[in-house]
Amino acid sequence: FENLSFRYNKTSPYILNKLNIEILKGDKVAIKGQTGSGKTTLINLILGLLSPSEGKFLVDNNEINPENIAAWQKNLALVPQTVFLNNTSISENIAIGKTFSQIDQNKVARAAKLAQLDNFINSLPEKYNQKVGEKGIRLSGGQRQRVGIARAIYRNSNLLILDEPTNALDLE
Numbered sequence: 001f002e003n004l005s006f007r008y009n010k011t012s013p014y015i016l017n018k019l020n021i022e023i024l025k026g027d028k029v030a031i032k033g034q035t036g037s038g039k040t041t042l043i044n045l046i047l048g049l050l051s052p053s054e055g056k057f058l059v060d061n062n063e064i065n066p067e068n069i070a071a072w073q074k075n076l077a078l079v080p081q082t083v084f085l086n087n088t089s090i091s092e093n094i095a096i097g098k099t100f101s102q103i104d105q106n107k108v109a110r111a112a113k114l115a116q117l118d119n120f121i122n123s124l125p126e127k128y129n130q131k132v133g134e135k136g137i138r139l140s141g142g143q144r145q146r147v148g149i150a151r152a153i154y155r156n157s158n159l160l161i162l163d164e165p166t167n168a169l170d171l172e
Helices: 039-047 069-073 090-094 105-114 118-122 141-155
Strands: 002-006 016-019 054-056 076-079 159-162
Touching: 002 039, 016 039, 039 076, 039 159, 076 141, 090 105, 090 141, 105 118, 105 141, 141 159
Parallel strands: 076 159
Antiparallel strands: 002 016, 002 054
């Protein structure tokens, strides 16, 4: 971000004001702050869901704009605070957006293992084909969150954004 500022309209105060951040490939960055300090706004700017009011958002010295935002977004994976789940199988929820025949089951299993979800899945009668119920009702909050983490791992994106990904998980 280069002198990036953001506000929701011309009369509202700036949420972010003249922000300068450089993140290099391989960096791990944590953003923390009080409620209302602009963390989610910053994530939404990185995701391209919001556009800067002023300043620039650059990736490899190329400004992200409406013409190239879709290409930028293909590089991203997000684990949101609340994970959206379809009433389909665990595999289909991990590989969301893929038809059943397009799903790489080995990749799904690897992602589930990394998200520490594989033991639970293997205990289910239908394993990876088990339906999760509407909005994942058949899963605990922590299991839904782990499906979201596995989904992000499955995407194998260049940039992984975690928005309070452990909020529904036990401390251990």
